[in-house]
Amino acid sequence: MTADVHLDAMTVRFGPFTAVDRAELRIAPGEFFSFLGPSGCGKTTILRTISGFIDPTEGAVRIGGKDMAGIGANKRPTALIFQNLALFPMMSVADNVGYALRVRGQSRKQRQKRVDELLDLVALGDQGSKMVDELSGGQRQRVAIARALAVEPQVLLLDEPLSALDLKLRQHMRRELRAIQQRVGITFIYITHDQGEALTMSDRIAVMNRGRIEQVGDGRTIYDHPDTDFVASFVGETNALPGRVLEMTGETAVIETELGPLSGVNPRKLMRGSAAKLFIRPEALRPTSGEGLSALVTAVAYEGNLTHVSLLAGATPLAMLLGAGDGFAPPSPGETINLAVTHATILPVSDAGI
Amino acid sequence: MLASDGHPFVLLLPFVVVAGFWLLSLLDPKPVHRVSFWKRNGTAVSIFLIVAVGLWALFMIVLPQLFMVEMSFRPKLPPTAMGGARDIYTFENYRYFLYGSTRDSSNWNSLHLTAFFTTIFVSVLVTLFNFLFSYPLAFYMAQVATAARVRLLLLLLIAPYWINEVLRAFAFRVMFAGSGVINRALQGLGILSEPFDFLGNNVALYMGLSYAYLLLLVFPLYNAVESLDRRQIEAARDLGAPWWHIHLFIVMPHAKPGIASGCTLVLMLTSGALAAPLVLGGPRTLWFTPIVYDRFYQAFNWPQGSAYAFILLLTCVAFVLLVLRLTKLSLGEMTK
Numbered sequence A: 001m002t003a004d005v006h007l008d009a010m011t012v013r014f015g016p017f018t019a020v021d022r023a024e025l026r027i028a029p030g031e032f033f034s035f036l037g038p039s040g041c042g043k044t045t046i047l048r049t050i051s052g053f054i055d056p057t058e059g060a061v062r063i064g065g066k067d068m069a070g071i072g073a074n075k076r077p078t079a080l081i082f083q084n085l086a087l088f089p090m091m092s093v094a095d096n097v098g099y100a101l102r103v104r105g106q107s108r109k110q111r112q113k114r115v116d117e118l119l120d121l122v123a124l125g126d127q128g129s130k131m132v133d134e135l136s137g138g139q140r141q142r143v144a145i146a147r148a149l150a151v152e153p154q155v156l157l158l159d160e161p162l163s164a165l166d167l168k169l170r171q172h173m174r175r176e177l178r179a180i181q182q183r184v185g186i187t188f189i190y191i192t193h194d195q196g197e198a199l200t201m202s203d204r205i206a207v208m209n210r211g212r213i214e215q216v217g218d219g220r221t222i223y224d225h226p227d228t229d230f231v232a233s234f235v236g237e238t239n240a241l242p243g244r245v246l247e248m249t250g251e252t253a254v255i256e257t258e259l260g261p262l263s264g265v266n267p268r269k270l271m272r273g274s275a276a277k278l279f280i281r282p283e284a285l286r287p288t289s290g291e292g293l294s295a296l297v298t299a300v301a302y303e304g305n306l307t308h309v310s311l312l313a314g315a316t317p318l319a320m321l322l323g324a325g326d327g328f329a330p331p332s333p334g335e336t337i338n339l340a341v342t343h344a345t346i347l348p349v350s351d352a353g354i
Numbered sequence B: 001m002l003a004s005d006g007h008p009f010v011l012l013l014p015f016v017v018v019a020g021f022w023l024l025s026l027l028d029p030k031p032v033h034r035v036s037f038w039k040r041n042g043t044a045v046s047i048f049l050i051v052a053v054g055l056w057a058l059f060m061i062v063l064p065q066l067f068m069v070e071m072s073f074r075p076k077l078p079p080t081a082m083g084g085a086r087d088i089y090t091f092e093n094y095r096y097f098l099y100g101s102t103r104d105s106s107n108w109n110s111l112h113l114t115a116f117f118t119t120i121f122v123s124v125l126v127t128l129f130n131f132l133f134s135y136p137l138a139f140y141m142a143q144v145a146t147a148a149r150v151r152l153l154l155l156l157l158i159a160p161y162w163i164n165e166v167l168r169a170f171a172f173r174v175m176f177a178g179s180g181v182i183n184r185a186l187q188g189l190g191i192l193s194e195p196f197d198f199l200g201n202n203v204a205l206y207m208g209l210s211y212a213y214l215l216l217l218v219f220p221l222y223n224a225v226e227s228l229d230r231r232q233i234e235a236a237r238d239l240g241a242p243w244w245h246i247h248l249f250i251v252m253p254h255a256k257p258g259i260a261s262g263c264t265l266v267l268m269l270t271s272g273a274l275a276a277p278l279v280l281g282g283p284r285t286l287w288f289t290p291i292v293y294d295r296f297y298q299a300f301n302w303p304q305g306s307a308y309a310f311i312l313l314l315t316c317v318a319f320v321l322l323v324l325r326l327t328k329l330s331l332g333e334m335t336k
Helices: A042-050 A095-096 A097-101 A108-121 A137-147 A167-184 A195-201 A220-225 A229-234 B003-027 B037-041 B041-072 B091-100 B110-144 B147-162 B167-174 B180-189 B203-213 B215-226 B230-238 B243-271 B275-281 B288-297 B302-326
Strands: A003-013 A017-027 A032-036 A058-063 A078-081 A155-157 A187-192 A204-209 A211-216 A239-249 A250-259 A258-265 A274-282 A287-289 A295-300 A306-313 A318-321 A336-341 A345-348
Touching: A003 A042, A017 A042, A017 A058, A017 A211, A032 A042, A032 A195, A042 A058, A042 A155, A042 A187, A042 B230, A058 B037, A078 A137, A078 A306, A078 B230, A095 A097, A095 A108, A095 A137, A108 A137, A108 A167, A137 A155, A137 A167, A137 B003, A137 B041, A167 A187, A167 A195, A187 A195, A204 A220, A204 A229, A211 A220, A211 A229, A220 A274, A229 A239, A229 A274, A229 A345, A239 A258, A239 A318, A250 A274, A258 A345, A258 B091, A274 B215, A336 B167, A345 B003, B003 B110, B037 B041, B041 B203, B041 B302, B091 B110, B091 B302, B110 B215, B110 B288, B110 B302, B147 B215, B167 B203, B203 B243, B203 B275, B215 B243, B230 B243, B243 B302, B275 B288, B288 B302
Parallel strands: A032 A187, A032 A204, A078 A155, A155 A187
Antiparallel strands: A003 A017, A003 A058, A204 A211, A239 A250, A239 A274, A250 A258, A274 A345, A287 A336, A295 A306, A295 A336, A306 A318
């Protein structure tokens, strides 16, 4: 069984501090949904409010259409996986996984079958009798998942559970989490500050900043069509050039920057004269033999499949990313090259930028 | 065997035990990378530590206790007969505890035996009561209260203990006396028509005993509960556990070493308390420590007093070890 989660104009305040500001969001049943944002943006507060450890100051949390006000964390159809996992060190792996069943009054014998099933689900079938501290980081991760799934929650909440793992394991666990989610078919709500995790696993992502949800969409939309300058600069690398809109024509506009007039798409329909920023992804800059921005190559970092090129156009540093298959010979430091811009986005300037 | 022949053995015993433990430690597999005690502290500090701790333990704790044990196996003799032919090792002091006579074993020494078992039983109850009182307090301080609130509570807990134990016992006596504050308040409120004899009925004694060593339970508990990661409590709650289940199966197992060390301290000190029973005990009160005291200073029978004290100590140690075994806890864990 799975359920949808509806944040209905939810605000959470701690004294004078507003941690979450009027979050309005519908998460579909069975969706893998991520909250992405820097630390302190309110994403963990949202998660703790959904799980019932914090009460919303205003608005409501609805799970499966039911208002959760007054329902404690131990009565909600949610399960939370903590950042540090919070496994019980004095219990064996099997007892950890079976804890929720024990709380519901099942004897060791009754819960044995379900515990074995869950351990098999997370590929820990033969580790049940070990103590938690005898397991590796990735195995502990899976114990936490099995423990949370024991009572068949309708919504699984995950608070940056991969942040303590090393890179290789993290990438492996991303695939594994996604696979487990598809197997059990329940709603996963995932909190992360790592855009790679959010982009690879999620059906949809909400990008948060200073307690507000800035944009909700699938990974491609967030990356290619950011709504705000915060989203553009937080998700992925980007070159930001401040300026003023010179003219707008249909979907595009021209903006006067310190590198001269440049054009880009204008999704927010900015009018002539308004302050704006032009965002160019590193992979949207290309060396060209024809007309273009003139820039000095300051450093070249070769990474095998990718080459990072650092440039200086006038006084403005720019970053360019060349793929191995793009067919461009990487320039050398000290060279001056011309640059073409294949895609750029113009967005209004807000004070919330990073 | 003559008692005078026994002294060299008593003096030798600590060294034999230390040597035995040292030999045992040689059998243990050594951790590979560990700076030796000697290297870590330097020669001068190492010598000081060994000599200071060794002398303190030997002369202040081990030898006095051993001589007391040795004395408990000797008969009561006038000073002139000590070391003479009648000064032999004997069980008569222990026999007296059981039968009320050094020779005859037809009647039980019911007065002393009742006092002994009452003392042990009441001490266990006092320890349980202290635990029930201290645990919520310690949990509140360790996991719930703000830092400022904890400081205030600690001050309120510690301040009364700046007062001497005997004075505190007298304060309890004043409070619980027939015309004391509590009786007058209860009469003023119309709950009692006659003053209640708190002292004669041992209420004051049990209250005084409970209060005397309360802090020694609050602090180990507070330390143990405080080291529990709050997210484990939240995780249990999130998995559906009601509050009592969380305390019973998450918090208490984690705090087990603290519970054990605190309860051991309270049990040992309560059963050996002297000030509270002397000051707060009624005329009919049976408590074991005043009896031991009387053996020494009223009957001037030091060997018998030693035997009585040793019996109390041994029983308490055995009881504690039994409870530790039942709760699957080792002595080493307790000191954590």
